[in-house]
Amino acid sequence: MRSCYEVDNLSTQRDGDEIVSTGGAREVNLLIPGPTPLPPDVRAAMAGPMVNHRGEEFGQVLAEVLRGLQQIFQTTAPVVPFAASGTGGLEAAIVNVLSPGDRVLAPSCGMFGDRFGAIAKAFGADVISQQAPWGTAVDPAAVAEALSRHRGVAAVLLTHNETSTGVANPVQAIAEVVRPTGALLLVDAVSSLAALDLRTDAWGVDVVVSGSQKALMAPPGAVFLAVSARAQEAARSARMPKAYFSFERALAELAPQVAFTPFTPAIPVISALQVSVRMILREGLPSRFAHHHRLAQATRRGIMALGLELFCDPSCASDTVTAVRLPQRIDGKALLRRLRQDHGVALAGGQGKLEGVIFRIGHMGYVQESQILSALEALEHVLAQLGHPVKRGAAVEAAAAGLRAR
Amino acid sequence: MRSCYEVDNLSTQRDGDEIVSTGGAREVNLLIPGPTPLPPDVRAAMAGPMVNHRGEEFGQVLAEVLRGLQQIFQTTAPVVPFAASGTGGLEAAIVNVLSPGDRVLAPSCGMFGDRFGAIAKAFGADVISQQAPWGTAVDPAAVAEALSRHRGVAAVLLTHNETSTGVANPVQAIAEVVRPTGALLLVDAVSSLAALDLRTDAWGVDVVVSGSQKALMAPPGAVFLAVSARAQEAARSARMPKAYFSFERALAELAPQVAFTPFTPAIPVISALQVSVRMILREGLPSRFAHHHRLAQATRRGIMALGLELFCDPSCASDTVTAVRLPQRIDGKALLRRLRQDHGVALAGGQGKLEGVIFRIGHMGYVQESQILSALEALEHVLAQLGHPVKRGAAVEAAAAGLRAR
Numbered sequence: 001m002r003s004c005y006e007v008d009n010l011s012t013q014r015d016g017d018e019i020v021s022t023g024g025a026r027e028v029n030l031l032i033p034g035p036t037p038l039p040p041d042v043r044a045a046m047a048g049p050m051v052n053h054r055g056e057e058f059g060q061v062l063a064e065v066l067r068g069l070q071q072i073f074q075t076t077a078p079v080v081p082f083a084a085s086g087t088g089g090l091e092a093a094i095v096n097v098l099s100p101g102d103r104v105l106a107p108s109c110g111m112f113g114d115r116f117g118a119i120a121k122a123f124g125a126d127v128i129s130q131q132a133p134w135g136t137a138v139d140p141a142a143v144a145e146a147l148s149r150h151r152g153v154a155a156v157l158l159t160h161n162e163t164s165t166g167v168a169n170p171v172q173a174i175a176e177v178v179r180p181t182g183a184l185l186l187v188d189a190v191s192s193l194a195a196l197d198l199r200t201d202a203w204g205v206d207v208v209v210s211g212s213q214k215a216l217m218a219p220p221g222a223v224f225l226a227v228s229a230r231a232q233e234a235a236r237s238a239r240m241p242k243a244y245f246s247f248e249r250a251l252a253e254l255a256p257q258v259a260f261t262p263f264t265p266a267i268p269v270i271s272a273l274q275v276s277v278r279m280i281l282r283e284g285l286p287s288r289f290a291h292h293h294r295l296a297q298a299t300r301r302g303i304m305a306l307g308l309e310l311f312c313d314p315s316c317a318s319d320t321v322t323a324v325r326l327p328q329r330i331d332g333k334a335l336l337r338r339l340r341q342d343h344g345v346a347l348a349g350g351q352g353k354l355e356g357v358i359f360r361i362g363h364m365g366y367v368q369e370s371q372i373l374s375a376l377e378a379l380e381h382v383l384a385q386l387g388h389p390v391k392r393g394a395a396v397e398a399a400a401a402g403l404r405a406r
Numbered sequence: 407m408r409s410c411y412e413v414d415n416l417s418t419q420r421d422g423d424e425i426v427s428t429g430g431a432r433e434v435n436l437l438i439p440g441p442t443p444l445p446p447d448v449r450a451a452m453a454g455p456m457v458n459h460r461g462e463e464f465g466q467v468l469a470e471v472l473r474g475l476q477q478i479f480q481t482t483a484p485v486v487p488f489a490a491s492g493t494g495g496l497e498a499a500i501v502n503v504l505s506p507g508d509r510v511l512a513p514s515c516g517m518f519g520d521r522f523g524a525i526a527k528a529f530g531a532d533v534i535s536q537q538a539p540w541g542t543a544v545d546p547a548a549v550a551e552a553l554s555r556h557r558g559v560a561a562v563l564l565t566h567n568e569t570s571t572g573v574a575n576p577v578q579a580i581a582e583v584v585r586p587t588g589a590l591l592l593v594d595a596v597s598s599l600a601a602l603d604l605r606t607d608a609w610g611v612d613v614v615v616s617g618s619q620k621a622l623m624a625p626p627g628a629v630f631l632a633v634s635a636r637a638q639e640a641a642r643s644a645r646m647p648k649a650y651f652s653f654e655r656a657l658a659e660l661a662p663q664v665a666f667t668p669f670t671p672a673i674p675v676i677s678a679l680q681v682s683v684r685m686i687l688r689e690g691l692p693s694r695f696a697h698h699h700r701l702a703q704a705t706r707r708g709i710m711a712l713g714l715e716l717f718c719d720p721s722c723a724s725d726t727v728t729a730v731r732l733p734q735r736i737d738g739k740a741l742l743r744r745l746r747q748d749h750g751v752a753l754a755g756g757q758g759k760l761e762g763v764i765f766r767i768g769h770m771g772y773v774q775e776s777q778i779l780s781a782l783e784a785l786e787h788v789l790a791q792l793g794h795p796v797k798r799g800a801a802v803e804a805a806a807a808g809l810r811a812r
Contacts, residue, residue, distance in 0.1 A: 027455075028455070028457075030455075030456060030457070030458065032458050032460075034670070035456045035457070035458075035459060035670065035673060036456065037455070037456055038455065038456050043453045043454070043455070044453060046452040046453050046674055047449045047450060047452050047453035048449070049433075049434070049436075049443070049444065049449070050436060050441045050442065050443055050444045050619075050625060051434075051436070051441070052436065052438050052441075052752045052754075053441060053626070054438075054754070055746075055752065083489070083490055083491045083494070083626065083627055083672075084489055084490050084494065084650065085489045085669045085670040085671070085672075086669065086670065087649070087650050087668075087669040087670075088489070088490065088494075088650040088669070091649050091650045118649070119649040119650075122647050122648065122649045123647045123649070124647060211670070213456075213670060213673075219456060219672075219673055219674045220459070220489065220670045220671065220672060220673050221489055221627040221628075221672035221673075221674070221675065222627075240647070241528050241529045241530060241646070241647065242528065243493070243497050243524070243525040243528045243529070244490065244493050244494040244497045244525075262493075263491045263492070263493040263494070264440070264441065264491040264492065264493075264617070264619060264626045265491070265626065266489075266491075266625075266626060266627035266672065266675075267441060267619075267625055267626055267627075268452055268625045268627070268674055268675075269627065269672075269674075340461075346458045346461065348458075348460070
């Protein structure tokens with residue numbers, strides 16, 4: 001139960017020639033919307049010796065990881081790896097399939113949706129921004145309306161899981177209104193892949209971007225893009241400048257049994273993914289999705305039992321992260337600091353215009369039920385200290401009942 | 407002595423639910439020009455628990471790493487981190503200080519010099535390519551001549567260590583001819599930093615790019631750029647498109663005591679660098695440079711004792727990698743395969759037009775003297791098997807004599 005926690009050993013200080021850890025054996029309960037806790041076997045894989053990234057052995061490992069990811073992306077399209085974090089993957093998706101001046105629709109309901117559009121704009125796309133209120137989902141009907149009003153949209157940029165607000169967008173319904181128009185659909189699934197169902201091929205998504213450090217249960221540093229045949233076709237004539245993030249160069253090095261990368265890959269992250277992707281496929285995607293749903297339900301019940309308000313409507317709340325409205329008169333920074341310092345619980349604050357308005361509990365990847373229960377207990381304790389009335393024991397009881405009900 | 411070797415455990419295969427390593431305790435002697443062997447403490451640091459990349463603890467670690475890197479870059483300028491490999495860093499250098507149409511001089515003597523120029527061209531620069539024969543260094547007089555012939559050059563792109571040919575370029579002498587023209591000097595030091603002297607501030611280099619996986623003794627996945635005040639000034643008006651690799655965004659998150667990144671950093675690589683940068687600074691840069699020179703000298707003596715020909719003139723041979731001309735009638739692929747399979751020695755072949763012409767022995771970072779001696783012994787053995795006449799024992803004797811002489 002404890003092995004998934006973060007050991008609090010980073011407050012190191014120099015003492016002569018020694019590296020001294022001041023944290024001892026205390027562990028941190030890491031519940032942020034990524035990076036996420038690592039399974040022990042994944043951590044062990046990270047400590048392996050360095051290898052030749054152009055050697056047969058590594059080529060087989062990368063090929064295995066990419067084949068596994070195809071199953072997780074639910075696609076037969078190639079999965080292209082880059083050494084980068086999620087935002088680098090979003091840039092790769094854009095610059096490979098678009099040309100400067102291309103019209104792009106960027107529906108957004110949060111910070112990551114805004115970022116996707118901003119990247120396209122930085123590379124010269126004619127971006128039509130479409131804002132849904134933060135805390136709600138992108139409305140497929142609004143997307144359809146925008147696509148009928150603005151002719152010649154080359155691509156729609158969509159965030160599957162808006163971690164800044166805790167909202168999951170309805171990819172399938174949006175794909176259904178995008179496909180008849182001929183526009184490409186590019187989906188940011190950085191924090192949703194392996195947590196929320198995403199049927200790349202069946203729903204007709206053209207590029208899906210995901211990152212290593214969320215529900216894939218590996219450390220940050222690698223990003224992966226499923227690239228459909230239509231997207232590959234678009235890439236052949238796309239004129240946005242690119243070098244590091246070139247699909248063409250990356251695709252040329254891939255093969256089913258032995259895969260390489262044009263530039264040095266994030267070797268330890270690939271080694272970590274060899275372990276975590278096997279874990280995910282052994283358990284099966286439906287079980288992984290159910291796990292995330294169970295943790296999310298338990299978290300929401302616990303939060304409501306504390307008398308706190310969920311930031312999103314339940315109809316669009318993501319199973320990967322729960323956004324909670326800060327009660328009036330509660331200082332969010334003090335709340336998070338006490339949770340971290342006194343209870344070893346790491347939660348996340350609000351981002352951008354939601355700073356000081358919400359806090360967020362991540363429950364993606366390797367997060368365990370025990371982590372949710374102990375975080376709710378600590379939250380109850382700190383809220384009481386800060387003067388917010390709580391009914392003692394109610395949060396853990398409500399969450400545990402939810403977990404038992406399954 | 408053996409702890410730095412690569413354990414040959416990546417030939418894993420699925421056996422029911424078990425991950426089976428077929429390699430056992432056999433270790434690989436990894437002597438490629440990066441990635442390089444990892445010190446045991448660096449490997450251990452990689453296996454640490456995941457942490458909150460927006461938390462105070464990680465911010466302190468990153469700040470410590472960046473302060474240490476400033477010493478290694480020999481600069482007081484900020485060092486900007488990105489999660490990417492070396493080529494991503496080259497792209498970052500270009501897109502942040504240049505505008506489309508800017509005239510750029512790209513002197514090259516190998517594959518990495520060519521790549522630097524190609525990235526600038528992909529982003530719309532007016533690139534003047536200047537080729538020195540592969541195996542020779544870029545000539546400062548030729549750079550001066552080109553700068554006087556082509557007016558209005560905005561930047562010169564220079565590879566410090568051309569790993570494709572084993573040549574080190576004279577950065578200081580080239581900086582001296584570039585500075586009076588007012589052009590920016592961007593230097594690719596991906597494989598030279600901490601191995602070859604590079605005085606960023608004293609020589610007046612504007613942007614220096616380096617990677618985690620070479621002489622910095624950490625795994626691949628992070629790249630760092632020292633950005634001078636002049637480069638920061640140029641960045642304010644540079645119009646090449648950028649998003650992920652934006653200096654402006656990255657610089658905004660840096661502070662001397664607590665540093666963050668706009669996008670999720672390669673956390674395990676930063677943890678690894680916390681250990682390896684401390685190791686480098688404790689030993690001192692002069693000792694690190696001397697170590698590389700000693701290994702290089704020993705390698706070259708051993709190669710010559712085998713009757714083989716060095717690819718580069720000694721006057722420009724790099725202390726980080728030795729390029730060796732393949733003897734006639736020796737198949738390079740067979741040579742490298744036998745070394746790897748029968749002796750556990752991993753060397754590198756030639757790249758691009760040097761494939762089948764040379765092979766390369768990397769000796770950068772944590773490579774130990776013992777690795778060089780055993781590689782030379784194995785090389786002698788395999789050359790004899792392949793029918794190349796060798797004097798038994800001569801290579802190891804010559805190399806060892808060089809190491810003892812210091």
